[in-house]
Structure formats: C-alpha cells, structure tokens
Amino acid sequence: MAHVIVIGSGFGGSIAAKRLTEAGHTVAILELGEDMRDPAKLEQSQDTKYILRLFRDYPVDYLQAKPKVVVTQGMGFGGGSLVYSGIHLRAPSSAFSGWPSGYTRANLDHYYGRVEQRLGVAPLPDASSYPRSQAFAAGASAAGLPAPVANPVAMTGCTKCGWCIPICKWGKKNTMQHTYLQDALNTGRLSVWTNRKAKYIAKYGTKYRVVYWKTDSAVDNYHMVNSGSLYYQEADWVVVACGAIETPALLERSRYDSLPSGYTRIASFDMSNVGNGIDGTGDFIQGGFVPQQMDGFKGAVMMNHIDMGDYVLEDIGAIPVGPAVKLESSFQGISKTWGLAYKQKFKDYGRHMLAVGVMGKQGNGTLGNIQAWDDDGNAAVSNTAYQPPTGSLEAARSIITAQGGEIADTPWERSGTAATVHPVGGCKMGSSSSYAVQSTDLQVRNNPGLFVIDGSVLPGSPFRNPSHTIAAVAERAMDVILGVHPYWYWPS
Ligand SMILES: Cc1cc2nc3c(=O)[nH]c(=O)nc-3n(C[C@H](O)[C@H](O)[C@H](O)COP(=O)(O)OP(=O)(O)OC[C@H]3O[C@@H](n4cnc5c(N)ncnc54)[C@H](O)[C@@H]3O)c2cc1C
Numbered sequence: 253m254a255h256v257i258v259i260g261s262g263f264g265g266s267i268a269a270k271r272l273t274e275a276g277h278t279v280a281i282l283e284l285g286e287d288m289r290d291p292a293k294l295e296q297s298q299d300t301k302y303i304l305r306l307f308r309d310y311p312v313d314y315l316q317a318k319p320k321v322v323v324t325q326g327m328g329f330g331g332g333s334l335v336y337s338g339i340h341l342r343a344p345s346s347a348f349s350g351w352p353s354g355y356t357r358a359n360l361d362h363y364y365g366r367v368e369q370r371l372g373v374a375p376l377p378d379a380s381s382y383p384r385s386q387a388f389a390a391g392a393s394a395a396g397l398p399a400p401v402a403n404p405v406a407m408t409g410c411t412k413c414g415w416c417i418p419i420c421k422w423g424k425k426n427t428m429q430h431t432y433l434q435d436a437l438n439t440g441r442l443s444v445w446t447n448r449k450a451k452y453i454a455k456y457g458t459k460y461r462v463v464y465w466k467t468d469s470a471v472d473n474y475h476m477v478n479s480g481s482l483y484y485q486e487a488d489w490v491v492v493a494c495g496a497i498e499t500p501a502l503l504e505r506s507r508y509d510s511l512p513s514g515y516t517r518i519a520s521f522d523m524s525n526v527g528n529g530i531d532g533t534g535d536f537i538q539g540g541f542v543p544q545q546m547d548g549f550k551g552a553v554m555m556n557h558i559d560m561g562d563y564v565l566e567d568i569g570a571i572p573v574g575p576a577v578k579l580e581s582s583f584q585g586i587s588k589t590w591g592l593a594y595k596q597k598f599k600d601y602g603r604h605m606l607a608v609g610v611m612g613k614q615g616n617g618t619l620g621n622i623q624a625w626d627d628d629g630n631a632a633v634s635n636t637a638y639q640p641p642t643g644s645l646e647a648a649r650s651i652i653t654a655q656g657g658e659i660a661d662t663p664w665e666r667s668g669t670a671a672t673v674h675p676v677g678g679c680k681m682g683s684s685s686s687y688a689v690q691s692t693d694l695q696v697r698n699n700p701g702l703f704v705i706d707g708s709v710l711p712g713s714p715f716r717n718p719s720h721t722i723a724a725v726a727e728r729a730m731d732v733i734l735g736v737h738p739y740w741y742w743p744s
C-alpha cells in the first residue's frame with residue numbers, strides 16, 4: 253500500500269483522502285490554513301482578524317490595488333467548503349461542450365449522485381417563505397423570467413441565520429471537514445498537517461518529496477507565507493489539490509525552483525496551459541433597492557436560483573454582499589461614492605436591498621481570462637477581467653427594476669472590475685500532450701503517481717457554482733486511480 257501526500261484539503265483533496273484511506277493507503281494531508289475543528293475557534297463575525305484566517309484574496313491588498321479582478325477562496329482543513337454557501341447544482345449538458353471525450357452530464361450524473369448522498373444535499377426547506385425569496389420571485393415574474401426554485405444545499409437542520417461565510421458555528425453545514433475528511437480520519441490512516449504550505453514537489457530517489465514552509469507563525473493570510481525554514485515529507489504518490497489559483501503556482505515552482513543536492517526535478521511536461529485560461533464562472537453581483545421592506549439580511553446566503561440555461565441567477569443575503577455592492581457602487585443623481593447623500597441612500601440598505609448573483613458561462617467578447625503564476629513563492633493573478641454571461645446582467649437588473657426598484661451600479665459597471673469566488677481551470681485536463689494533466693486519471697503527464705485533483709483541472713466553467721462538478725470529477729478520477737473502473741468506463 254502506498255503512502256500518499258495530499259496537498260490541500262478542499263473538495264478535490266478531501267475526496268482523494270477519503271477514497272485513498274478507505275482503499276487501505278496511508279495519507280498525510282498538508283494544508284496551509286488552520287485546523288478549525290475545535291468549535292471554540294468558530295465565530296459569527298465579519299471581523300477581518302477572523303475572516304483573513306479563513307479566506308485567501310488575490311491580490312491580497314485589493315482595496316489598495318484596485319485591480320480589474322479580485323479572486324477570493326477559502327482555506328483551512330476543509331478548504332473552500334468551510335466558507336462556502338453549500339450550494340450544489342449539477343452543470344447543464346451544454347456546459348460540457350469542448351470537454352475531453354466522455355465528460356458529459358449523463359456520464360457525470362452517477363458521480364453527482366454519489367456526492368449528493370455523502371453531503372446530504374437537499375433543497376433548502378422553506379426557502380420560499382422568506383420575504384427576500386418572495387421579492388426575488390415577484391421580480392422574476394414581473395420581468396418574465398422563469399420562477400426561482402430552492403437551492404439544493406449541503407446543510408442539515410439549517411436555521412437560515414445567514415452566517416455561513418465565516419463557517420457555520422452551529423455545525424449545520426455539511427462541509428468536507430464533517431464528511432469526507434471525517435470518513436478518512438475514521439479509517440485511522442489519515443494524518444493531518446495544517447499550517448503547512450507546500451513550496452515544491454521533487455523526486456528524491458524513487459520517492460516524491462514535498463518541501464514546505466510552516467505557516468503557524470503568521471496570524472492570517474497564510475497563503476502569503478514564502479520564507480522561513482523548510483521541511484519535507486516523503487511519499488510514493490502525491491495529489492495536488494490546491495485549487496485553481498495555487499495549483500498552477502505550485503507546479504511552476506516544482507518545475508523551476510532550484511533544488512538542494514540529492515533532489516531531482518519532476519519530469520518535464522507542457523506548461524503552456526498551466527496557469528492560463530482560468531474562468532471566473534460569472535460571479536457578477538447586481539444590487540438595488542426595491543420599494544417594499546424585505547429584510548434581505550434574513551435567510552441563508554443564497555436560497556433560490558433561476559435556471560437561465562447558460563447561467564443561473566441567485567438571491568444573495570445582504571450581509572455578505574454588502575462590501576461587494578457598497579464598495580464603489582453609484583446611483584443616479586449621486587456622482588460621488590461618499591458624502592451625506594450617499595450615506596442617506598444606504599439608510600435602508602439592510603431592509604430594502606435585493607442582491608442578485610450571476611454564475612455562468614463567460615460572455616462573448618471576452619476581455620481576457622484570469623492567469624495565475626508563481627511570484628517568489630506566492631501565487632499571483634493577472635489584472636484581467638472577463639465578460640459576464642451574455643444577457644445576464646440585464647436579466648438580474650430586471651428583477652429589481654420590474655418591481656419598481658432602483659439599481660445600484662457596481663464596480664463592474666463603474667470600472668470594469670470583476671470579483672469571483674468561483675475560479676476554475678488553470679491546469680486543465682486534456683487528451684492531448686499540450687495539457688499537463690491527463691483527462692483519464694488526472695495524472696500529471698510523464699510523472700507516474702503525481703496527480704492534480706481540484707477545480708484547476710476543469711476545462712471550462714460548469715455554468716453553475718462549481719463545487720459540485722469539481723467533486724463529481726474528483727470522485728470519477730478516484731475510481732480510475734483505484735482501479736474500481738477501467739480507464740474510460742463510465743457507469744450508467
Ligand atoms: C464565500 C464563498 C462561497 C462559496 N459558495 C459556494 C457554493 O455555495 N457552491 C459552490 O459550488 N461553490 C462555492 N464556492 C466556491 C468553492 O469554495 C470552490 O469552488 C471550491 O472550494 C474549490 O474546490 P477545490 O478543491 O478546487 O479547492 P479549495 O476548496 O480552494 O481547496 C484548496 C485548498 O488547498 C490549500 N492550499 C492551497 N495551496 C496550498 C499549498 N501550497 N500548500 C498547502 N495547502 C494549499 C488551500 O488553503 C485550500 O484549503 C464559494 C467560495 C467562497 C469563497
């Protein structure tokens with residue numbers, strides 16, 4: 253039985269850890285973020301001292317830098333699942349156009365079902381009873397859009413208090429920490445190494461060595477640690493599961509960093525697709541004030557979605573969306589984003605603001621996909637926004653205006669600035685050798701036993717919040733790696 257190091261503990265890493273340990277392998281997880289399993293650590297708080305221990309921002313100083321794109325991801329034992337909103341939507345068939353052969357909605361349904369079962373995914377109960385949901389539905393109806401339906405979520409006994417973003421303090425969100433990682437721990441074959449950031453992967457004799465920094469001397473922003481003593485762990489196999497932004501940077505360091513004597517560089521592969529073509533999956537948030545009081549802060553983060561084919565529209569709770577919409581938003585007749593008139597405009601922010609999120613297919617006339625690379629030990633992202641799904645912003649805004657509301661122009665309208673928590677790609681799988689990762693088993697070409705299993709391997713946006721598709725692709729890859737199914741078998 254192999255000893256395996258899994259780097260990163262989000263959706264891809266957790267599924268790899270569970271499946272490998274249950275198959276009898278011993279696994280060590282290296283995770284740059286904190287271990288948040290102690291309930292005493294959890295807070296219902298937006299205090300930045302707490303938030304920056306859970307979130308990775310690229311660029312980290314975006315308020316100062318005012319970039320064209322801001323990417324935010326989770327970190328900690330459980331990765332993005334700790335902070336996500338628990339929404340699990342299957343990608344529509346059309347999303348798989350251009351994916352490697354075999355990756356279809358029909359073929360992936362088996363794996364979506366498996367993930368839903370383990371995470372207890374079910375439609376959010378009573379979602380439609382909230383005034384925010386009713387305002388969302390009324391606006392959709394007035395605008396002639398399809399009716400919203402309750403989001404399928406990985407939550408059990410959720411009280412819809414809306415504080416999912418800084419981890420559910422009440423344990424109602426079925427995160428990877430509570431499910432897949434717990435299953436792996438139950439085997440007795442998983443060891444957990446949090447506050448460790450992998451610097452590079454190299455060969456040492458017949459083994460892989462993962463060389464890392466400890467991040468526990470930092471107080472937050474653990475992903476920015478790039479100095480200090482170096483340590484290593486050794487394994488037969490390595491699974492890279494650092495997500496769409498950090499995986500390309502780690503592979504780049506592994507190919508190009510200088511190595512101590514006795515170490516050998518991992519074998520060469522085509523890097524031309526590594527770090528390129530990252531898709532933000534939409535994530536354009538529109539907001540505005542509706543006439544009726546609907547207390548948008550009440551209810552879970554995103555309770556309903558409207559299926560628009562190439563994209564979905566989702567109602568968003570006012571508290572988490574506040575900074576995104578408020579920051580630099582503008583109104584007709586108020587030219588400045590500060591001052592008394594602006595302040596008065598926001599007087600009814602919590603009661604009347606309806607925010608609508610757009611997740612989906614990148615629009616035509618793309619300005620440029622996001623790129624990620626290594627910048628002296630840290631991942632960096634390009635200053636390139638991308639287009640919203642065609643027609644999506646108009647549809648989102650019509651939900652507000654069709655019921656007599658007033659639109660707030662967001663940073664996208666004002667300065668073409670996009671923000672996403674849903675990046676995918678960066679290390680796309682493919683069937684030709686120009687892709688670093690094989691589409692069969694997600695192994696890195698020319699490097700037996702080195703795999704990439706996370707959102708970076710997705711060849712494109714799944715037109716929906718992406719975790720469900722990342723997880724389904726990971727489950728399939730583990731079937732192939734563990735020999736449960738032959739290379740190209742797809743269960744019906
Ligand atoms: C606020 C928020 C809400 C979201 N809500 C939803 C939702 O409701 N539904 C949905 O589908 N998606 C949602 N997402 C997106 C979702 O979280 C991501 O798509 C998903 O987590 C990506 O999974 P992954 O396995 O690729 O990587 P991640 O979950 O990001 O895991 C990667 C892990 O690797 C660690 N890591 C990175 N580099 C290193 C390194 N060098 N060494 C060691 N460890 C490393 C990171 O700390 C992280 O824990 C949300 C995201 C955010 C931020």
Ligand code: SF4
Binds near residue numbers: 410551
């Ligand atoms: S809405 Fe509240 S109870 Fe429900 S999962 Fe989120 S934080 Fe937990």
